[in-house]
Amino acid sequence: MEKIFVQGGEKLYGTVKISGMKNSALPIIFSTILVKGESVLENIPIVSDVHNALSILSQMGATVKYEDLHTVRIKTENIDPNSLNMELISKMRASSYLMGTLLAVFGKVMMAYPGGCNFGQRPIDEHLKGFTKMGAKCKESDGYVEITTDKKLKNGKITLDKISVGATINMILASVLTEGKTIICNTAMEPHIDDTICFLNKCGANIKRVGNTIHIRGVDRLKGVRYSIFPDTIEALTYISCVGATKGVIELKNIRTEHLSSILPLFEYMGMDITDFGNDTLNIRSSIQLCGAHVRTAPYPGFPTDFHPQFSSLLCYTNGGGSVDETIFPGRFAYVNELKKMGGRVDKTNSQVFIMPSELIGTETCATDLRAGAALIVASLGAKGVSTVNNVGFILRGYEDIVGKLSSLGAIIKVI
Numbered sequence: 001m002e003k004i005f006v007q008g009g010e011k012l013y014g015t016v017k018i019s020g021m022k023n024s025a026l027p028i029i030f031s032t033i034l035v036k037g038e039s040v041l042e043n044i045p046i047v048s049d050v051h052n053a054l055s056i057l058s059q060m061g062a063t064v065k066y067e068d069l070h071t072v073r074i075k076t077e078n079i080d081p082n083s084l085n086m087e088l089i090s091k092m093r094a095s096s097y098l099m100g101t102l103l104a105v106f107g108k109v110m111m112a113y114p115g116g117c118n119f120g121q122r123p124i125d126e127h128l129k130g131f132t133k134m135g136a137k138c139k140e141s142d143g144y145v146e147i148t149t150d151k152k153l154k155n156g157k158i159t160l161d162k163i164s165v166g167a168t169i170n171m172i173l174a175s176v177l178t179e180g181k182t183i184i185c186n187t188a189m190e191p192h193i194d195d196t197i198c199f200l201n202k203c204g205a206n207i208k209r210v211g212n213t214i215h216i217r218g219v220d221r222l223k224g225v226r227y228s229i230f231p232d233t234i235e236a237l238t239y240i241s242c243v244g245a246t247k248g249v250i251e252l253k254n255i256r257t258e259h260l261s262s263i264l265p266l267f268e269y270m271g272m273d274i275t276d277f278g279n280d281t282l283n284i285r286s287s288i289q290l291c292g293a294h295v296r297t298a299p300y301p302g303f304p305t306d307f308h309p310q311f312s313s314l315l316c317y318t319n320g321g322g323s324v325d326e327t328i329f330p331g332r333f334a335y336v337n338e339l340k341k342m343g344g345r346v347d348k349t350n351s352q353v354f355i356m357p358s359e360l361i362g363t364e365t366c367a368t369d370l371r372a373g374a375a376l377i378v379a380s381l382g383a384k385g386v387s388t389v390n391n392v393g394f395i396l397r398g399y400e401d402i403v404g405k406l407s408s409l410g411a412i413i414k415v416i
């Protein structure tokens with residue numbers, strides 16, 4: 001297994017180009033199952049989750065060809081819904097989008113439970129309740145789920161009991177080709193949902209989001225189009241926390257400022273200067289003394305749970321420290337012990353972590369999931385001495401060329 005070595009203490013300077021958003025590339029890749037004709041997806045991030053999603057499709061018989069490093073052409077007309085790679089499915093959460101798409105096209109799907117980062121229970125009950133409301137039958141046994149319908153899926157009103165990104169997208173995918181109108185209430189509003197909607201609408205779908213309600217008028221078919229994936233908000237936030245941990249000045253390119261607008265004021269409050277240069281470019285200057293902050297994770301536009309661990313690392317490098325109250329994934333604290341190994345003054349109680357200002361010292365740590373791994377990179381960049389982060393595979397699931405990008409900003413970092 002690869003390791004990342006970081007010699008901490010280097011200020012970051014320069015420009016970093018943010019990649020396409022993993023969490024929308026994945027549903028959009030699986031959405032191509034609904035499309036007749038070729039989908040050409042641009043700004044695809046080079047990360048292992050995307051590679052695995054494309055492998056699942058090609059093993060089902062889809063044609064998948066790279067036009068260049070970040071553009072992929074996908075044709076799914078001849079896929080076989082029975083040729084699913086259960087091992088890959090059980091490794092990634094986004095494989096859950098096979099439920100909505102295969103149900104919509106073939107009226108059935110039998111697959112392993114979606115996997116993904118392990119931070120406690122990640123049920124799919126909201127997805128299954130929605131499919132059931134649409135007239136499908138759902139059976140679960142021995143790590144597998146089977147969803148079938150012998151009639152056309154019904155449209156109507158679906159109200160999610162819990163705000164869920166995955167269930168919201170799955171309801172859209174299952175209903176986009178049904179007859180009549182579907183209304184989905186209490187939906188999540190993350191940018192990856194809008195990205196998926198934009199892609200489907202470009203293909204000919206009729207989907208409109210009004211606040212947290214989504215209105216869908218079913219269409220007969222979706223046509224292939226060329227589409228560019230939105231930039232990754234969590235990757236952008238991770239680089240902002242890297243510059244906060246090391247101080248320095250960086251420019252983020254290829255971002256959508258509007259997707260960050262609810263969280264940028266927090267960084268300004270903490271003492272960073274943020275200048276929006278337009279043209280998808282943001283300049284971040286971190287002052288030597290950052291003040292701390294207390295945050296609570298919440299569905300978008302709240303503080304993202306996917307940025308919780310990286311923010312905790314940043315808090316170590318502030319004057320006042322702070323806390324994170326995790327309201328979405330209560331098991332998302334595996335990074336806490338790793339920060340403690342580095343000398344982090346961190347205390348966890350139930351769903352909350354308190355972080356005191358800490359002088360972190362480089363040591364050997366272990367990434368336990370994607371964002372926890374990113375948090376250790378943030379911590380290592382600001383620490384004294386050399387840090388080693390093991391289990392790098394987790395980080396490569398969601399961060400394109402993180403080592404190359406940080407090196408280009410002046411960090412001393414390498415993968416071995």
Ligand code: UD1
Nearest residue numbers: 023093094122123124125126127162164165166167306328
């Ligand atoms: C997606 C993202 C993940 C992110 C999360 C929240 C992908 C591949 N993953 O995960 O990176 O951390 O959104 O922004 O896009 N829940 C239920 N029942 C369900 C579904 C969810 O109780 O059927 C609960 C979850 O346990 C959690 C909350 O709802 O407490 C939110 O989960 P959800 O938004 O569904 O997360 P994912 O789609 O799995």
